[in-house]
Amino acid sequence: MGFAASKQVTEECEQNEDLQHEKDVKKFQDAFESGGYSDLHKIVSDNLDEWKKIELNIAVTGKSGSGKSSFINAFMNKKPGDEGAAEVGGFEETTMKIKKYKHEKYNMCLWDLPGIGTARFPRDEYLRKTSFTQFDFFLIVTATRLSENDVYLAKEVHEKMERKRFFLLRTKLDDVSKEKKRSEEELEKIRFL
Ligand SMILES: Nc1nc2c(ncn2[C@@H]2O[C@H](COP(=O)(O)OP(=O)(O)OP(=O)(O)O)[C@@H](O)[C@H]2O)c(=O)[nH]1
Numbered sequence: 001m002g003f004a005a006s007k008q009v010t011e012e013c014e015q016n017e018d019l020q021h022e023k024d025v026k027k028f029q030d031a032f033e034s035g036g037y038s039d040l041h042k043i044v045s046d047n048l049d050e051w052k053k054i055e056l057n058i059a060v061t062g063k064s065g066s067g068k069s070s071f072i073n074a075f076m077n078k079k080p081g082d083e084g085a086a087e088v089g090g091f092e093e094t095t096m097k098i099k100k101y102k103h104e105k106y107n108m109c110l111w112d113l114p115g116i117g118t119a120r121f122p123r124d125e126y127l128r129k130t131s132f133t134q135f136d137f138f139l140i141v142t143a144t145r146l147s148e149n150d151v152y153l154a155k156e157v158h159e160k161m162e163r164k165r166f167f168l169l170r171t172k173l174d175d176v177s178k179e180k181k182r183s184e185e186e187l188e189k190i191r192f193l
């Protein structure tokens, strides 16, 4: 999608939001007029719960081997090898196909993406091959140093997807903690990167 098209979609979304806002206000007024505070209270409470019905699609992305699939398993309370768990690799690129993991309790799906910057998923093909723009939110998983590719992904979200957000997620902190002498200091540095 080009910049002009994406701007048009953003404007359309904003117009829809304004329209929705007007409809909500009208709904609240009608409820108050017909049933007073008790009806208004009910309709506001129902409205506050509306967001729970919308499924959140979170992309788990980053470098191959950074621990994306392991994070998904931990988040879903599963161990590698459990039924429905994501496949975790050793020393080789492992996740080759995007896979969806629906959370048992919350209305959200984590999408396990292949790693960026491998021969199969070079940076300049990554966004297209993973349909990157379809997701609502992004977790960029990094295990060691923040790489150019991590920054590239963060910029893609920040600069080109106005209404979307990302978190940087640091894994393998147990490796840092193994170096007992410096670990506290190192963890502080990582927190404030
Ligand atoms: N020490 C340590 N190892 C981890 C951690 N998370 C993942 N690993 C190990 O890192 C290796 C790669 O983990 P994966 O979860 O397969 O990584 P991935 O990012 O999904 O890799 P691809 O599917 O190839 O993109 C495995 O050997 C994991 O056991 C962690 O927090 N600490």
Ligand SMILES: [Mg+2]
Pocket: 068, 069, 070, 087, 088, 089, 094, 095, 112, 113
């Ligand atoms: Mg994986």
